[in-house]
Amino acid sequence: MHLTPDQKPISELFPIEGNLKYVIPSYQRGYSWNTENIEELFNDVLNEDEGYYVGNLLVTTDEKSSKGEEFPSIYSVVDGQQRLTTITLFFLAIYEDLDSMANSSDSKKKAIYSLESDISRKLALKNGSPRLNLLARDAEVFENYLDAVLDDEGKKTKGKYGSRAFAKRYKFITELINENFKDYTELRVFYDKLNSVNLLRITMNDLVDAFTVFSSLNAKGLPLTLIDLLKSTFMKSAVGSVDDKVASDLWEQLISIFIGGDSQTKSSAVTQLLLNNYDAFINDTGSSITKTKALKKYQKVFENKGYSYIYELIKNAKIFSAMSPVINMHIDVSFSEKVMDRLNSLMKLDASQVYPLILFLLKGLSEKKIEEITVINILDMLIKFYVRRNIVLKPKASNIRSAFLQVVREIGQRTPEQDINEVALINTKKVVKTMSVADNEFRAALSDDIYEISPKTVRFILIYLERKNGTYFNKQRKDTLDEYTGGSGKKIMPVWSLEHILPESGNLKNGWKKMISPDNEDNASVVQEKWMHKLGNLTLTGYNSEMSDHSFKFKRDFKENGSYVGLATGLFINNSITKEKENIAQKESWTPQDIQRRTQILSKLIIEDFSVK
Numbered sequence: 001m002h003l004t005p006d007q008k009p010i011s012e013l014f015p016i017e018g019n020l021k022y023v024i025p026s027y028q029r030g031y032s033w034n035t036e037n038i039e040e041l042f043n044d045v046l047n048e049d050e051g052y053y054v055g056n057l058l059v060t061t062d063e064k065s066s067k068g069e070e071f072p073s074i075y076s077v078v079d080g081q082q083r084l085t086t087i088t089l090f091f092l093a094i095y096e097d098l099d100s101m102a103n104s105s106d107s108k109k110k111a112i113y114s115l116e117s118d119i120s121r122k123l124a125l126k127n128g129s130p131r132l133n134l135l136a137r138d139a140e141v142f143e144n145y146l147d148a149v150l151d152d153e154g155k156k157t158k159g160k161y162g163s164r165a166f167a168k169r170y171k172f173i174t175e176l177i178n179e180n181f182k183d184y185t186e187l188r189v190f191y192d193k194l195n196s197v198n199l200l201r202i203t204m205n206d207l208v209d210a211f212t213v214f215s216s217l218n219a220k221g222l223p224l225t226l227i228d229l230l231k232s233t234f235m236k237s238a239v240g241s242v243d244d245k246v247a248s249d250l251w252e253q254l255i256s257i258f259i260g261g262d263s264q265t266k267s268s269a270v271t272q273l274l275l276n277n278y279d280a281f282i283n284d285t286g287s288s289i290t291k292t293k294a295l296k297k298y299q300k301v302f303e304n305k306g307y308s309y310i311y312e313l314i315k316n317a318k319i320f321s322a323m324s325p326v327i328n329m330h331i332d333v334s335f336s337e338k339v340m341d342r343l344n345s346l347m348k349l350d351a352s353q354v355y356p357l358i359l360f361l362l363k364g365l366s367e368k369k370i371e372e373i374t375v376i377n378i379l380d381m382l383i384k385f386y387v388r389r390n391i392v393l394k395p396k397a398s399n400i401r402s403a404f405l406q407v408v409r410e411i412g413q414r415t416p417e418q419d420i421n422e423v424a425l426i427n428t429k430k431v432v433k434t435m436s437v438a439d440n441e442f443r444a445a446l447s448d449d450i451y452e453i454s455p456k457t458v459r460f461i462l463i464y465l466e467r468k469n470g471t472y473f474n475k476q477r478k479d480t481l482d483e484y485t486g487g488s489g490k491k492i493m494p495v496w497s498l499e500h501i502l503p504e505s506g507n508l509k510n511g512w513k514k515m516i517s518p519d520n521e522d523n524a525s526v527v528q529e530k531w532m533h534k535l536g537n538l539t540l541t542g543y544n545s546e547m548s549d550h551s552f553k554f555k556r557d558f559k560e561n562g563s564y565v566g567l568a569t570g571l572f573i574n575n576s577i578t579k580e581k582e583n584i585a586q587k588e589s590w591t592p593q594d595i596q597r598r599t600q601i602l603s604k605l606i607i608e609d610f611s612v613k
Contacts, residue, residue: 004203014123015121019073021131025076025078031138032082038176054083060206078204094190095150097181124146226270253314271294278301286409335362338372339376339379342383349383354404357428361424377425411424442607446603448534459498461610466540469572497541499544501567502537515590527592534599541569552588577594
């Protein structure tokens with residue numbers, strides 16, 4: 001096995017000269033990063049120091065690479081596709097933003113033109129082909145956008161790919177760039193930091209060997225984490241105060257709060273505790289602490305407060321465990337069922353940006369400084385806020401965290417005359433109302449390809465609607481909507497998963513083509529792509545794999561042990577599959593008109609139930 005590791009800055013991985021080229025092989029999946037992944041990388045580049053390390057890039061070399069200058073240096077990407085693609089889209093968005101600065105002063109015009117020239121050479125080879133070759137579906141959008149953005153004469157335009165997930169992610173990136181940098185100078189600073197970002201490029205000659213390395217990198221060989229390094233800081237702070245055994249026992253008491261999952265999951269949970277604990281109780285700025293700066297910050301905390309700060313950290317960790325996926329059920333901090341139900345709901349909505357506020361409130365509740373009804377009301381507000389936010393993808397995650405950090409500051413800086421519950425409620429409500437999108441924008445997003453935007457949020461919404469309005473579950477039929485199956489080596493899956501009524505499979509059969517496109521069956525795939533991910537085409541089922549891409553009638557009448565478990569299951573959310581007073585047993589077809597009608601019915605309910613007025 002020949003392995004060549006080489007730390008490289010982005011400026012060398014995306015050079016402005018030469019024929020270096022990256023290819024995403026056919027065995028890979030397409031671009032799949034969501035907006036949170038993208039924004040996390042963006043914020044890391046923006047906030048961390050130059051030369052920040054973002055991970056590994058595992059590649060194999062193409063044998064053409066060694067056959068002379070007529071061939072480019074081709075690397076096949078085994079691991080690192082998502083990061084590499086996102087960085088490419090950052091460069092493209094920067095170029096597009098520079099174009100919008102065309103009316104700058106003459107001195108800036110020259111700098112802008114020079115930078116655009118550099119970026120265009122990073123993104124495309126001399127023959128005009130992209131430096132990064134994506135899989136066909138992603139490449140169709142990317143190469144069209146690349147041609148349109150880099151077109152000097154401005155004659156080329158972007159194709160109509162707005163409904164594609166890839167196009168939506170690029171739109172999100174352009175908004176990030178546009179909203180964060182108001183002039184050329186700010187944009188140039190970010191561009192330079194992006195070029196200084198480091199990846200460890202590991203080059204293999206053989207694909208089999210590359211997969212062996214990939215498995216090793218993603219298995220047990222984990223690097224030192226923040227929690228490992230902080231232990232050393234804590235042990236030093238305890239010297240002279242307690243013996244090593246007492247200090248070690250205290251540290252293990254902290255770590256033992258987080259149980260279950262693998263070591264990487266556990267380490268991640270403890271790291272999240274440290275970051276959110278600092279922001280909630282120590283940080284006095286409007287900016288959130290970063291992972292790389294956390295160690296130095298906590299070193300100062302232990303220097304100033306001594307080893308005994310570990311007791312405070314243990315106490316806060318027990319509270320934080322109520323928000324963590326890795327929970328020790330034997331902790332001596334507990335909250336009521338009402339609070340836990342809302343906490344669990346909020347965790348399903350990827351609400352990590354408000355963790356500092358929640359941690360602050362839960363600590364106040366555990367110390368009887370904040371009333372339970374205050375915490376419940378705030379959690380209800382945050383659930384509604386995040387449902388809307390996750391569907392519209394506004395505001396950006398970093399803006400959310402900054403705004404709610406300010407809420408924590410407002411509560412902490414209240415005067416003695418001010419009631420803590422009133423201050424918490426008023427400030428949270430103000431931020432929720434200010435940052436929440438308007439109903440018309442929410443409605444428009446609900447009519448979009450909602451499954452591609454946030455499937456987890458869609459599942460949350462459908463479960464909510466079923467529980468609020470349905471009668472299918474009762475004393476004799478247990479509500480299993482939140483239960484999972486698997487474990488012991490098997491993939492853990494929800495009992496109830498999202499089901500596409502009109503199948504999302506690439507090859508429609510079982511009468512679907514004629515049903516959705518009766519005048520032109522050759523156009524069925526276009527109709528399918530337009531409608532399959534709409535809200536009105538989605539439901540919940542415990543039999544996703546059994547129904548698969550079968551016909552509408554099969555899905556309607558599917559039974560197990562003599563009982564309907566397909567679309568005729570008596571779920572509330574399935575009532576709208578038919579028109580009012582229409583019996584589903586007589587429903588013979590499922591068309592785009594049905595999907596549009598049901599989308600409008602469900603959207604109305606969602607807008608009413610998740611209002612932030």
